[in-house]
Amino acid sequence: MSQFIYVGTELELFAQAKNWKDYLRVLLRRYIKGNVLEVGAGIGSNTRLLCRSQYQKWICLEPDTQLFQGLESSIKANGIIDCFASNGTIDSLQEEQLFDTILYLDVLEHIKRDREEVIKASRHLKPDGNLIIVAPAHQWLFTPFDAAIGHYRRYNKQTLKAVLPDDIEIIKLNYLDCVGLLASLGNKLVLKQSQPTLKQIKVWDRFMVPISRKLDPIIGYSFGKSVLLVGRKKF
Incomplete structure (x- = not known):
């Protein structure tokens, strides 16, 4: 059993972000296939939504023992078929x-040696398999909240591309949630909170995320508070 202890306390908060997670589900579902490995599955809030995609077997990998136990319970309680923690x-x-x-x-922002991690992941990816990374965007948005939940960094397109080994080719690299970026900037410059409140999460998710879903494609996914990379392993 792993002895890793996750220092963050935000997972339950962001589990309430239903619109945001559904936005990710719609963007990612076409790239999820076959045998799936979800690294750092946490409490399973992403798993519950993304398992609606087509897959054969889903492995949720979680290093924190307490989170792992909750993850196992969540999989059983939700009756997710062919999904294992x-x-x-x-x-x-x-x-x-x-x-x-x-x-x-x-997850990747929580890992100190991120490039080493992705190289290892690539060794477990079949040829023509997909590597999907979602991470917080822009180091200039780094706040005490990032530090408090164990983030080593935030990414932009260039720094995220830099962690990829040569056998992974990029098929999608976009920023997401343009409205959320403005809210995050406001928090950094004005509110300066170390952690968002549940009310703030619900306001962002209920009102800002739907607007971002409409605006992001119009502006060509050119800026946002998160960055999405989909890479494919070469034959």
Whole structure:
């Protein structure tokens, strides 16, 4: 069993962001296929939505023992078929375990040696398999909240591309949530909160995310508070 302890306290808060998670589901579902590995699955809030996609088997990898136990319970309680929780990290996998899809959803920023992590993940990705990364965008938006929940960094397109090994080709690289970026900037410059409140999360999710879903494609996904990368492993 892993001895990793997750320092963040925000997972339950952001589990309430139904519109945001549905936005991600719609964007990602076409790239999720076959045997899926979700790294850092947390309490399973992303799993519950994304498992509506087409897949054969879903492995939720979570290093924190307490979160892992909650994750197991969530999978059982929601009756998610062919979905299993595993307590560990990418290093816990057997060499022969290969996947068609590997997900890092707001996880890579928590990992100190991010490029090393992605190289290891690539070794467990089948040829033509998809690597999907969603991460907080723009280092200039880094706040005490990021530090409090264990973020080492935020990313832009260039820094996220830089962690990829040569055998991964980029098929999508976009910023998401343009309205949320403005809200995050306001928090950094004016409110200066170390953590958002549940009310703020609900306001962002209920009012800002739907607007971003409409505006993001219009502005060509050119700016936002999150960054999405989909890479495909070369043959």
